[in-house]
Amino acid sequence: MSAVIENHHDDHHHGPDKGLMRWVLTTNHKDIGTLYLWFSFAMFLVGGCMALVIRAELFQPGLQLVVPEFFNQMTTMHGLIMVFGAVMPAFVGLANWLVPMMIGAPDMALPRMNNYSFWILPFAFGMLLSTLFMEGGAPNFGWTFYAPLSTEYAPPSVTFFIFAVHLMGISSIMGSINVVVTILNLRAPGMRLMDMPLFVWTWLITAYLLIAVMPVLAGVVTMMLMDIHFGTAFFNAGGGGDPVLFQHVFWFFGHPEVYIMILPAFGVVSAIIPTFARKKLFGYDSMVYATASIAFLSFIVWAHHMFTVGMPIAGELYFMYATMLIAVPTGVKVFNWVATMWQGSMTFETPMLFAIAFVILFTIGGLSGLMLAIVPADFQYHDTYFVVAHFHYVLVPGSIFSIMAAAYYWLPKWTGNMYDETLGKTHFWLSFVGVNVTFFPQHFIGLAGMPRRYPDYALQFADWNMVSSVGAFIFGFSQLLFLFIVIKCVMGGKKATDEVWDGAEGLEWTIASPAPYHTFSTPPALPERATA
Amino acid sequence: MTGTEKRDQGRSGYLIGLKWLIAAIAVGSSWSVLADWSALNMTQGVTEISREVYDLHMLIFGICVLIGVIVFGIMIWSMLVHRKSLGHEPATFSHSTKLEYAWTIIPIFILIGMAVPATSTLRDMYDSSNADIDIEVRGYQWKWQYTYLNDDPAQEVKFMSSLLTPPDEFYNRAPKREHYLSDVDNPLVIPINKRVRFLITSNDVIHSWWVPDFAVKKDAIPGFVHESWAVVEEPGIYRGKCTELCGKDHGFMPIVVKAVEQDEYENWLAMKQQEAKDVYETVGKTWSMAELMETGETVYAQHCQTCHQANGQGIPPAFPSLVGQGMAIGDLDAHVDIVVNGKAGSAMQAFAAQLNPAEIAAVVTYERNAWGNDVGDLVQPREVNALIVAKE
């Protein structure tokens, strides 16, 4: 309690600056968290609009709204913006807000660097988006940008794309170094690693993944840059290079990247389910070990994205077996969540609804992932809508639902006000229905033979594409409701208590709501450990 | 709350749970009866391999559904019964070593159960030895080239296969017919019950050659030749697609394979060989302007229009306009040269590999005299041929 009183005192002398410069110059983890979250939401809407252009074009066969060149720009930019602009910054925003509060630290360990890593992003994405207005158009080679389509055959804007990726990489690396240093150095005295909340654990592991693979991404785009402008031939078969090398390097980054987008989600869900089940998280230790094993395995399975590039059979078999192994720790996580719910005393507020939907729909995405690991079957699934359905199931009702669950769960702590529960539930049900109507039929379209990244399709795919497009518009527009709910909550509403949720555990619930500008200037005394 | 009250509440919780479960099963089963599976599921195809793959797919799918039903069933049951609103008190357990071992080890056995059949199918697919026929499949932006490899180059049949659906259909100016976007001008023809090996490569970017009915999907990568094979058991027309993003018309380069009886195949091949010979002879004769323009228009529509557009205006800056500017109204030799040899590092391909000298002469003449380009000159097939020969 003494910490809280002291904070009040502090506030008086050292509150936030006024006006715009507060946000430009801020080194406060809560301000930076807020910036990240709003930035990510803006990118979510931009990327979402692109998705709606795609779905509107695919509403029926024929080319109605856009030409194929522009369609390819939309699929490419949608992917890049959602991955690098929406999902990743949202998790960094959550880390900024929550990690210091969860471990009893006064701020992130490297506050000035924290400021830089955020403020790089608007420039990176400004540059990326500006390519839409350039001669020759924006990048049109897919978010996976396979060479030589992205080198010899790319539009001139590819150079700007490369620079933007470099900037995003720098931002991510700085952000993750900050997370690692904060977690390893600034925990409240007495908090052991195995006492940390799972969100902190998952972020610690994610940060290591980022530090390991963002340089690989930087490397691959630099090789592209060399090929395009400096006459090298890394990926140019005509010059003795190897286009498949590109894919190996890209996916060595790309596969850990997909776990970067899901591990923090595991942390969020592991915080929310126990609260609303009024029961301790089942199998904390195994959750930590499972997260670490998934992270490790993510480095040795990259070529399961490349089963059709003609690897020798030994390679195919190895990558198949290694990929199937990931099902084991992932299964452990799902079973642990179910066991946490089992025999609990559950209530179903909005965060819990999103968390439960996460468990179910992420599992569906995981199971279709297991199907994709089976090489002979993958030959039929690869690059069809089955894959599109698979990764949207793990990313939209996976990562994005977890981000929304987190927003509802911690909003009262951030703003001091309760959000509107009825509207929150409405938002949940609209999103839940929208997401499933959009992506479930895509499994069928894919199995029936429709490849991905097609601006137009044969008539037998018409019905389910129409259904999918309707779902996309439901999902897309319900996010405006989310925006409204968040703004309404920021503006006012029922006052939140300090604890907010009656079953919630963790240091963040011991401080005032809204969280004061500075918290834990003196480290908190930890509650008596309930002996392991 | 007294003990009995609590027990009663507990019981009504179970009843509610049961009712929901029955309703869910009823809805689920009536839906699966109504659904038409062929439009929703993977094809069984027409080769032994494709059927093996289908069986494998159904096996894993079944296992996944089973896992899903069990896990979601438990979750849903718990959600219906273990609610605060029903007065359910939370239990206090937070781990169980036995359970945790069980759900780590049992999945490993399930995975092994999947890996075994997958491995054996994959071995079969990878054995591409002892082929009866070798066909080179070469991806181009945005069409396929098929070459029936033959020790005697004069006997080699080679042709391009590109989309037949007219742009009017995809721009909604004409009704879409059956096989919309799935028809080509020259299908690949193969005999049934023969082991046909496909040697897959690309001329420009990466494409991927996919025929679902054969369970063959292999990336066509510049600088690599990958093998795949099929023994087709039933005559028929099988349709496939390009499945690796390859630029603007990725969605417009379908694959059609016509599987026929052996003797029909032989007749067809003989006819193709004769055609190649005929073409060779026409190169020698002198063509009139009208003949060149007529052939040129067809060649242009088939090979140049996707990039330079029907009106010749192109899509600058990616694809230059040929109207009233540049090489099409400039030096004739330079114009022939770019069509024959292409331009390195751009989408403009070397058409000498795809078109015969007569076709090249015709299309160049056409470009110089169409859309208001009134250069008035023409080039003879034999001159183009001389150029190609000189280069070789």
Ligand SMILES: [Cu+2]
């Ligand atoms: Cu292609």
